[in-house]
Amino acid sequence: QVQLVESGGGLVQAGGSLRLSCAASGRTCGNCAMGWFRQAPGKERELVAAISWSGLSTFYAEIIKGRFTISRDKAENTLSLQMNSLKPEDTAVYYCARTRPFLRGDASGDYSYWGQGTQVTVSS
Numbered sequence: 011q012v013q014l015v016e017s018g019g020g021l022v023q024a025g026g027s028l029r030l031s032c033a034a035s036g037r038t039c040g041n042c043a044m045g046w047f048r049q050a051p052g053k054e055r056e057l058v059a060a061i062s063w064s065g066l067s068t069f070y071a072e073i074i075k076g077r078f079t080i081s082r083d084k085a086e087n088t089l090s091l092q093m094n095s096l097k098p099e100d101t102a103v104y105y106c107a108r109t110r111p112f113l114r115g116d117a118s119g120d121y122s123y124w125g126q127g128t129q130v131t132v133s134s
Contacts, residue, residue, distance in 0.1 A: 012037050
């Protein structure tokens with residue numbers, strides 16, 4: 011099927027930046043959107059950002075307030091999330107995910123494949 015492996019998480023001070031990466035392998039899907047989710051302690055998993063199969067359309071949750079940027083490199087089959095101006099409330103496990111074909115990826119129900127997550131911790 012497909013395997014998604016996140017990397018780039020770690021400990022960073024408030025105001026700092028991190029860049030998360032997701033390497034995808036397995037069955038290729040040229041019409042699948044991809045996204046980043048996060049789950050903070052005691053909170054439900056939430057969709058942070060998504061990008062279309064073309065890479066031309068993106069979706070961002072209002073909660074990140076323009077601080078994050080999602081991108082993909084289809085040639086390398088990787089997904090990235092650039093996170094700037096990080097806040098302690100951004101602390102969470104961040105997950106890479108892929109949708110079923112021809113779905114926009116702006117809803118959690120669109121996604122069928124998930125990575126194991128990478129921890130992001132933002133200190134005050």
